Amino acid sequence: MxxxxxxxxxxxxxxxxxxxxxxxxxxxxxxxxxxxxxxxxxxxxxxxxxxxxxxxxxxxxxxxxxxxxxxxxxxxxxxxxxxxxxxxxxxxxxxxxxxxVVLPAARRAAAVTRNGRVGVICTEATANSMAYEDALAASPGVGVTTSACPRFVEFVEAGITAGPEVLSVAREYLKPIQAAGCDTLILGCTHYPLLRGVISYVMGEKVNLVSSASxxxxxxxxxxxxxxxxxxxxxxxxxxxxxxxxxxxxxxxxxxxxxxxxxxxxxxxxxxxxxxxx
The missing domain is CATH 3.40.50.1860 (Rossmann fold)
Structure with a gap:
């Protein structure tokens, strides 16, 4: 009907x-x-x-x-x-x-990664759930590196999206993603697109940012x-x-x-x- x-x-x-x-x-x-x-x-x-x-x-x-x-x-x-x-x-x-928001972002990341190394930044609960690892398990040759970024939410909820403190925290959180050589990064929390500027700055222009929001x-x-x-x-x-x-x-x-x-x-x-x- x-x-x-x-x-x-x-x-x-x-x-x-x-x-x-x-x-x-x-x-x-x-x-x-x-x-x-x-x-x-x-x-x-x-x-x-x-x-x-x-x-x-x-x-x-x-x-x-x-x-x-x-x-x-x-x-x-x-x-x-x-x-x-x-x-x-x-x-x-x-x-x-x-x-x-999880599966659509995972599908997109699997489609655009060139080297099969996908990073995920997310909350502690999302990291512990391994939701992105599960969603990407169906994509052969894709490895996942996850970093929990709890303070990112605090910054956004306070209306803070730039400045030296945000940059310092971003550099610390993104170290494991950079060390793994990820060419694609899922913004695995819908707060994070509001920090896209600093995340992109730290990761560099060659890294694909996949927004779970979009x-x-x-x-x-x-x-x-x-x-x-x-x-x-x-x-x-x-x-x-x-x-x-x-x-x-x-x-x-x-x-x-x-x-x-x-x-x-x-x-x-x-x-x-x-x-x-x-």
Missing amino acids: SPSLSELNAPIGVFDSGFGGLTVARQIADVLPHEDIVYVGDTARAPYGPRPIAQVRQFALECLDKLVNHGVKALVIACNTASAAVLRDARERYDVPIIE EAAQETWRVLNDRGLTTHDLGGSNRLFMITGDADRFAGISQRLLGQFVHTAETIHVGRIPRAHG
Whole structure:
């Protein structure tokens, strides 16, 4: 049965633990400019990277439930950590297409590497899950070197994308990738495209940078087109941003990083917010 007009014109749901998924949402808006987008950022419980996988799964499903209840026609898990933790559960739980960030980026990296040496920079949880190693296992002759870069998320969440401290940390994190002779590097966290400048500077212009954000956006385009789910409304698109933490802070930092892509955000309550320590 063909989708109804209301289903076709329903928004795309994008979920991330914080700001990083905005890089995916912006790329989706570029390739699907007429689609409405609803974004949920779990900023009150971010970052997910250092958390146990079981806790990430719980938090992610609570946020994805919120998006599904909002009536989205597709879910984009715009968080590598959450993709590694919850993808199987999400595909069993929801009746809408699920797009994630790991496999599209891995496929792209395998296609463009010249020497078969692929680097991955990601959060600790994504590194521990070995999600990229698993995704690239089907590509013969491709070796993977992974480096966890937890402070990159902290920089982005603070709106810091340049300066001597960021450069020093980048050089340290990228040493194993350089030592392995990787000619291709997956930005395996959707925060990292916002640090593309410093990462490219350290790695050099001969290294391919593969953004999990842009590959996820291309996958979203492909899935919606293949399933006949693109909107019939060719007017202006709407974007709604729902945040579990401070919505004004989110909007302010987002505007500093991405210009006017985010005008305003609203605070929502999802699950139980852990009490801060210290």
